[in-house]
Amino acid sequence: MPGQEEFRLFGDLWLPDPEQALSSQELVHVRAILPQIRAFETNWMNHTKYSYTRSGWSLNEAYEEFRDRECNWWEARGVTRPRQYMVCPSGELNASVACHLFNPTFSVDDPCCGETEDLSNPSISQLNNAEFSTQNNCLIFDHLARRDASKHCATTYPDDLLDLHEQFVFALRDAMNAKIEICWGANVRERMFKKIHLQPFRLWGEFAGVVLYMEITQNRLKRFVIFVAHPQRFLYVKSNREKARAWRHRFGISQDQALTVAARLGGIQIPPNFYVLDPRLARNLCVPRTVSDQRSIWRGQAVAQLKKAFPAVDLSASTDRPHHIRPTKEDKSSVQSVFTLLAKVKPGKINESVNLPQIVDDTALRNLRLQKIANYWNDLGELLDAFISNPNVGTYSGSAPREEGLPDPFIEFIQAQDGLKFNKREISCRADLKIAFELLQKCQGTPETLDILTLAVSVLTAYGWMISRPRKPQVDNLLILRGYPNNTVARKCSGCRKEYLDDPFAYWAKSRPNCYVLCGKIKHLPCTRKDLEEKRLDQFDKWFLLRPEELGDLPPEVEVSCRNCQETRLVEARWTDIYFNNNLSINGRIAALIEAQRLIEADNIIKENGLDQD
Structure with missing residues (x-):
């Protein structure tokens, strides 16, 4: 039962009395909005203006007409796309809650399943476990009805095709009777803010921080709208260990709060704290x-x-492909050697405060290096165990759906590594991760095709192999480690002068301690222009380059500019065929x-x- 000092906002949502809980300025705003909310509730309860039974709109008829027009749109551009890959909304128009997702993908058992509520899809399965299902008075639909990669839909579909899909989805929204519409993910949020007028309404009490939006049409409240994270954000939770629980607590609270508000507004029952505590969230994909x-x-x-x-x-740049990270025998041996050598270190021989102002024995610093590397692998293993199913550090295979952000523990772990910085600047975005991916030579593949989690795991694993690698025996006795501030060194490329990853375990010449040693292999010299020009590449042209008759509107020449002098010139264009760029699997x-x-x-x-x- 609600307390005496609480009042009902709408449906089953009770909040503290605004007269006592809010400031005078906030109270003025709430008082101005409450009449619209009361009028909306009266209309909804009476099933007058927004009742689907009076709209004269048939979902099945409208969907079939829309599907015909959508297929004709593609045929007009010379492409016949499968009609059966279109997906129809699931549920009843008189449902009190609407779940609005972006588009159906191919992560299903049967792409010809014409229903949005397909439990073989991990995201839909997660919604179902959270009790947002057609069995619980929910209407579930996609903003775009055709199966495609979500990235392709967001970046490739032209405006007239988007308009075609949105004509149907907004007709559906006009006909549906839902009091509350839950929009899942950033793509839906972006399209909704472009298309309709939404007025924010901040809640208070136990739901302080939750922003409820009101869809206003003709100065009347039409529906409540609330935005939550896409289910994919939580698909990476694979265990119930400490770091996974901490991540769920940090990001799941806001998700649970928003969904609780939606459920109470819509008058349905959902399990409490699903995203924070429910064991059904963790799922092996x-x-x-x-x-x-x-x-x-x-x-x-x-x-x-x-x-x-x-x-x-x-x-x-937006095609998903399974990604494999495997160590070489040398990498495995290097990591194994770290733990073997560390086991021989006697207690008390590791001293983090050691410095080498002069030429002295650096045994303590070398032991400290072993300890740090061992700790790195242990911490990485624990991190992967929390977020990756069946983790095996160094042999991760990722084929995850694209998500909206990197889990916070990964960000903190990456930013704690001295060697994953650019002149002590921390990695702070995907672009930085991409650069690190390309600089760590053990990474394989194209970073643009990887989801953010696979990209991060690739970088962390390759970085672990890199720091575990010992110096060559023939030069090791000529080198020393030094303590702070000489334990790390910022580096730049000698050719392009761009920043390189910092050296986390900088070696110095024993005979000249101020001389930093970059590499112990004298054979590591860049190849010359002559070497490159002598490579026979023309024999591969027929496999990798488009033929003249395939160029279409592509120009035969392109203008290029030199990075250094900015001089521009025209060169013959050699356009590559997309199907040989390794972004798709072989199949x-x-x-x-x-x-x-x-x-x-x-x-x-x-x-x-x-x-x-x-």
């Missing part, structure tokens, strides 16, 4: 190899269709090629029929 291969084929076919419709668009690339061939043959048939008719 690994699927059999056959399932993964089949999904790659579907994605490859979709990429080929998009490339046909939008030949000038680069799709490679995905094969599927893309087959689909591209089908589209080309379809074009030829159309041309032949056209000539015959003439």
Whole structure:
């Protein structure tokens, strides 16, 4: 039962009495809004203006008409896209709660399943576990109804195609009877703020910090809207260990608060503290190899269709691909040696305050280095154990969906590493991670195609191998470690002068302690221009480059500029074929090629029929 000093805002949502809990300025704002809320509740309870039964709008009829127009849009651009890959909203129009997601993807068992509520999709399964389901009086729908990679939808779909999808989804929103609409993820948030007028309403009491939005049309409250994180953000929680619990507590509280508000406004029951405490949140996303291969084929076919419709668009930067991180035998041996040597160190031989102002024995600093490396691997293992299913440090295989942010413990761990800084500047964004990925030579693949978690794990694992590698025996006795502030060194590339990763365990010449030693291998010299010009690459042109008849609108020449002198000149353009850029798995690339061939043959048939008719 609510306390005597509480009042009901709407539905089952009770808050402290605003007359006692709010400042005079806040109270003026609440008093101005309350009449609209009361009028909205009266209209909703009476099933008058917003009742779906009086709208004359049929979901099935509108969906079929929309699907016809959407397929015709693609055909007008020379592409036949599967009609069965369109997905219809799930639930009843008179549901009291609406769940609004961005688009369906290929992370399902059957892409021809025409329902949004497909429990084989991890995100939908998470919603179902949190009791946001059609069985609990919810209507679930996507902003864009066609299966595609979400990144492709957000960056590739032109305005007229977005308008086509949004005509249907906003007609659906006009017809649905939901009191509260939950928008999941940043993509939906961006489109909603572009399309409708939303007035913020900040709550108080136990829900202080939650911002509820009111959709205002013709000076009347039409619906409450609330924005929450996409389910994918929480898909990385794979255990119930300390770091996973801390992360869930930090980010799950705001999610649970917002969803509790939505449930009370909509009059449905949900489990309390699902994102903070519920064991059903943790889920192993690994699927059999056959399932993964089949999904790659579907994605490859979709990429080929998009490339046909939008030949000038680069799709490679947003194509997901499983990523594998494996150590070499040398890397494994280096890490093993660290722990073996550390076991031989006697207690009391590690002293963090040791410095070497002169040429003395650096045994204590070398022991300290071993201890730090061992601690690094132990901490990394614990971190992966909290967020990665079945972790095996050094052999991580990631094929995760794209998320909206890196878990906070990963950020803190990355920023704590001396060697993952640029002149002591911490890594603070994806662009920094990408640079670190490219500088750590053990990383394989293209960083643009990796989700943020896989990118971070790649960098951390390769960094661990790098710091574990010992100096070559022939130079090791000529080098020494030094203490603070000479334990780390900021570096730049001697060629382009760009920042390089700091050296976390800087070695110095024993005979000249002020002389920093960059590398112990004399053979590591850059290849010359002559070396590069003698490489025979023309034999691969037919596999990697577009033929003249495939160029379309691409220019035969492009203007390039020198980084140093800024001089510009025209050079012959060599355009690469997207299907050989390693951003899709082998199965995905094969599927893309087959689909591209089908589209080309379809074009030829159309041309032949056209000539015959003439």
